[in-house]
Amino acid sequence: MNTLRLWRLLVVARIRAQWQYRAxxxxxxxxxxxxxxxxxxxxxxxxTHLHTLGGWSVHQVAFLYGAGGIGFAMADLFVSNLEQTSxxxxxxxxxxxxxxxxxTLTQVIAGDVSLRSVGKATxxxxxxxxxxxxxAIHWTVGRALMMLAIVACGALxxxxxxxxxxxxxxLTVDGDEATNAITYGGxxxxxxxxxVFGPWLRRLLxxxxxxxxxxxxxxxxxxxxxxxxGLPGWVRFASPLVAAVALGVAxxxxxxxxxxxxxxxx
Amino acid sequence: xxxxxDDTAVVMARDLTKHFTVRRRAGRVRRDxxxxxxxxxxxxxxxxxxxxxxxxxxxxxxxxxxxMLTGILxxxxxxxxxxxxxxxxxxxxLARRIGVxxxxxxxxxxxLPLADSFELARHxxxxxxxxxxxxxxxxxxxxxxAPFLQTPVRxxxxxxxxxxxxxxxxxxxxxxxxxxxxxxxLDVVSKAKVRAFLADLNALHGTTxxxxxxxLGDIERLCSRLLIIDHGRTIFDGALNDLRDRFEPNRTLxxxxxxxxxxxxIEGAQVVRVDGARQWLRFDRRTTTAADLVARVAVAADxxxxxxxxxxxxxxxxRIYRDGSAAF
Numbered sequence: 001m002n003t004l005r006l007w008r009l010l011v012v013a014r015i016r017a018q019w020q021y022r023a024x025x026x027x028x029x030x031x032x033x034x035x036x037x038x039x040x041x042x043x044x045x046x047x048t049h050l051h052t053l054g055g056w057s058v059h060q061v062a063f064l065y066g067a068g069g070i071g072f073a074m075a076d077l078f079v080s081n082l083e084q085t086s087x088x089x090x091x092x093x094x095x096x097x098x099x100x101x102x103x104t105l106t107q108v109i110a111g112d113v114s115l116r117s118v119g120k121a122t123x124x125x126x127x128x129x130x131x132x133x134x135x136a137i138h139w140t141v142g143r144a145l146m147m148l149a150i151v152a153c154g155a156l157x158x159x160x161x162x163x164x165x166x167x168x169x170x171l172t173v174d175g176d177e178a179t180n181a182i183t184y185g186g187x188x189x190x191x192x193x194x195x196v197f198g199p200w201l202r203r204l205l206x207x208x209x210x211x212x213x214x215x216x217x218x219x220x221x222x223x224x225x226x227x228x229x230g231l232p233g234w235v236r237f238a239s240p241l242v243a244a245v246a247l248g249v250a251x252x253x254x255x256x257x258x259x260x261x262x263x264x265x266x
Numbered sequence: 267x268x269x270x271x272d273d274t275a276v277v278m279a280r281d282l283t284k285h286f287t288v289r290r291r292a293g294r295v296r297r298d299x300x301x302x303x304x305x306x307x308x309x310x311x312x313x314x315x316x317x318x319x320x321x322x323x324x325x326x327x328x329x330x331x332x333x334m335l336t337g338i339l340x341x342x343x344x345x346x347x348x349x350x351x352x353x354x355x356x357x358x359x360l361a362r363r364i365g366v367x368x369x370x371x372x373x374x375x376x377x378l379p380l381a382d383s384f385e386l387a388r389h390x391x392x393x394x395x396x397x398x399x400x401x402x403x404x405x406x407x408x409x410x411x412a413p414f415l416q417t418p419v420r421x422x423x424x425x426x427x428x429x430x431x432x433x434x435x436x437x438x439x440x441x442x443x444x445x446x447x448x449x450x451x452l453d454v455v456s457k458a459k460v461r462a463f464l465a466d467l468n469a470l471h472g473t474t475x476x477x478x479x480x481x482l483g484d485i486e487r488l489c490s491r492l493l494i495i496d497h498g499r500t501i502f503d504g505a506l507n508d509l510r511d512r513f514e515p516n517r518t519l520x521x522x523x524x525x526x527x528x529x530x531x532i533e534g535a536q537v538v539r540v541d542g543a544r545q546w547l548r549f550d551r552r553t554t555t556a557a558d559l560v561a562r563v564a565v566a567a568d569x570x571x572x573x574x575x576x577x578x579x580x581x582x583x584x585r586i587y588r589d590g591s592a593a594f
Contacts, residue, residue: 005389006389006390009386009389013375017375017376018377020377092371093371093372095338095368098336098337098338098357099336099337099361099364099366099373100361101358101359101362101392102358102361102390259340261338261339262286263330263338
């Protein structure tokens with residue numbers, strides 16, 4: 001049975017089960033919208049004192065925030081059930097996934113869809129509208145396509161980060177906090193221009209947890225900004241490649257980690 | 267111990283080991299790494315179509331073994347084959363050919379009606395619709411699940427849920443069924459239903475069954491063969507009767523006489539208790555038959571009624587746990 005069909009099947013089952021708690025879905029969605037809005041107020045607060053941040057105007061930073069945020073919300077929607085991995089491993093319920101004729105990663109991801117992230121996606125879209133209203137962009141077909149690529153690659157790169165981050169719980173049962181630091185931390189850093197970070201953090205975000213490829217590098221192209229740090233121009237177009245490699249590495253790490261699964265007593 | 271090269275063996279383990287590294291507190295901050303041998307070289311073979319009971323005290327390594335047989339855990343050493351496959355390497359292929367029931371884990375979808383879980387299993391295992399329907403009807407009938415098929419799983423009683431767990435493990439018609447403590451926490455009626463169902467399954471479909479249990483009733487009712495494991499090693503592998511013969515050859519004949527009288531003196535038996543007109547005579551099943559003994563008692567006294575008591579299997583197993591392999 002192919003992975004996509006299985007995913008759809010499990011997700012539909014989950015949504016049917018969740019439908020019994022629809023009031024809590026509405027509250028969660030509103031809460032998600034509200035908390036991420038506060039998040040953006042923090043960005044605006046910085047600009048009450050500064051006109052530019054690392055050479056980026058408020059609308060340009062809003063562009064990073066909005067475009068990256070939509071990608072993050074999509075990853076959140078589809079794969080955030082990976083956060084349940086630690087719970088599954090701790091309770092031994094992961095055993096059940098191993099005795100079914102289907103991939104463990106698909107089963108964990110399909111365990112739930114986080115519909116509340118619709119709230120986050122809405123908020124990020126509004127921020128993006130604000131950004132586009134103020135940032136003077138010379139639209140071309142290439143730049144419009146790049147907008148789509150930012151959202152798609154963002155979703156894939158964050159998904160890869162989520163998958164790789166979840167593997168920590170197979171090695172140490174108390175790995176949740178480390179995982180959260182990588183996933184949510186990665187999103188936080190993706191919201192700011194790379195220029196404001198020190199060289200050590202820049203390398204981390206560029207090559208290890210590659211969130212600089214979510215919005216920052218492609219945004220240089222869309223906004224028509226010069227390449228910083230003496231980097232070659234093609235880096236602006238490398239996001240799809242980075243997304244593919246990141247997903248490949250993350251899935252490989254997951255399969256290695258599962259072989260270290262220890263289950264629990266009885 | 268039985269050989270492990272049996273061609274008809276559908277489950278096979280040879281020198282199977284599993285060790286875990288655990289960190290133990292050794293002082294305020296310092297922690298030592300300690301290696302724990304959960305399974306320390308277990309060897310056995312289960313011929314197709316048998317029901318094997320896998321028993322042992324808590325922490326003996328039963329569940330760990332079953333998890334290696336089902337592909338959940340990767341063995342540290344030794345060899346495992348189930349239905350000819352190496353479980354941890356060919357997990358997905360194996361999953362289609364075995365069924366697993368955990369007393370302590372659920373395979374059902376908690377918030378959905380039981381019937382929905384069965385439908386999801388049909389897709390998961392890609393079972394053709396007609397075959398699935400036939401199998402489901404059979405399970406629903408035999409396990410008497412019709413009254414609660416449309417009830418969300420979270421509202422089922424433990425007995426109902428357990429029947430659901432067994433059914434979902436069987437809908438893809440597996441060759442081998444593994445059960446880890448299937449009757450734990452069930453009431454007497456539910457236990458009886460589950461046992462009867464498993465016995466039928468084995469008789470009608472020839473399904474090989476491997477079950478771990480603490481409930482010796484499960485073993486007496488179901489298992490033709492018994493594997494006892496302790497401290498990660500097999501300490502007994504044989505039939506239930508062999509176990510009795512080897513560890514507790516004595517049986518007891520309880521006789522009710524017409525009137526109270528002093529302890530009888532009967533050849534081949536010893537009176538161990540007298541209570542009014544009732545007397546308890548212990549004898550060795552290997553040297554004396556119950557029939558001979560009854561005949562001798564009838565000659566010596568006026569016999570009204572009698573029963574033969576088998577040694578309590580629980581006592582036998584408890585003694586083996588206590589003495590360990592030193593009993594051999």
